[in-house]
Amino acid sequence: MPDHETAPTFDLQSHSTYSDGALPPAEVVDAARDAGVRVLALTDHDTVDGVEEALSAAADVRVIPAVELSSVHGEHEDLHILGYGLDHTDATLLATLADFRQDRIRRIHAMAEKLRALGFTIDPKRLEHDSPGRPHLAKALLEDNDLNLTKDEVFAQYLVPGTPTYVGRSRPTVEQAIEVIHAAGGLAVWAHPYWDVEHAEATLRAFAAAGMDGVEAFYATHTEEQTRRLHVLARELGLITTGSADFHGPAHEHFNRFRAFSLHGLEPDLGRLGLD
Structure with a gap:
């Protein structure tokens, strides 16, 4: 540093x-x-x-x-x-x-739905943001579920290309x-x-x-x-x-x-x- x-x-x-x-x-x-x-x-x-x-x-x-x-x-x-x-x-x-933010909102809520389909709880209110991103979704996933994962591990398992719950822009x-x-x-x-x-x-x-x-x-x-x-x-x-x-x-x-x-x-x- x-x-x-x-x-x-x-x-x-x-x-x-x-x-x-x-x-x-x-x-x-x-x-x-x-x-x-x-x-x-x-x-x-x-x-x-x-x-x-x-x-x-x-x-x-x-x-x-x-x-x-x-x-x-x-x-x-x-x-x-x-x-x-x-x-x-x-x-x-x-x-x-x-318009770009609407696409951002679409993909975040689509990922949330995929995560819910796997049995996870995600309070929709946690994603009420004008410009939601994957960090907001990762935070909601960690706070609403009993997961022994770090934020980086949540990304790696659920929120990056190649994972089954990822949705692209x-x-x-x-x-x-x-x-x-x-x-x-x-x-x-x-x-x-x-x-x-x-x-x-x-x-x-x-x-x-x-x-x-x-x-x-x-x-x-x-x-x-x-x-x-x-x-x-x-x-x-x-x-x-x-x-x-x-x-x-x-x-x-x-x-x-x-x-x-x-x-x-x-x-x-x-x-x-x-x-x-």
Whole structure:
């Protein structure tokens, strides 16, 4: 883990109670400020509803209006595309995100029904959320049933592709996500490539050809080798290189601290997202 004094002062992925984070947007900003973050992005899943609150709380933190779109691409059913610096008040964007959330709601309730068919109890009220995700379903499964499992084990057994109770997204495709972000004046960046794709380099080339603007080369779970591979390829392809600790809240199993990622001595290229 990087030393706090030398860790990056930007952190361009975080989540609030508007998606799968534990804190309201203003408290996310406060936590980022306390951790020494100077440039922050609130990237809730398929919604920008928390952005205005984050901007209002910004003070001495620069908050970039942003969103994280869960997207499909071939056999990959949940790749995440970050949209940075977009117009979060754009009417077309808001309508499109509302449609994407309907697909998110459909798949979560479909998975819940499959789990109930196996005999599990899941209170529907636990899934009453504007942007429900698999973490909400995993939490409901653990709290409503006597399971001797961790949250990670629940995901592995029930909520990932290949398990009998998994249901995939139907939209948007990665190309559609890029188009939506660009139409709202934003930059499209592929989040945590190695979290979802074992061999990310060829996929990044395809996304760059489709208009992707950047890649999250610096990430909490990326190894130094993975980071260096992405950094070299991004420079070749003319992509910006962002980074994050993917903050979800102080009690999250994995993503509970800001600035908890390393640059490994490399120079990020944040483009117009960087400090003035």
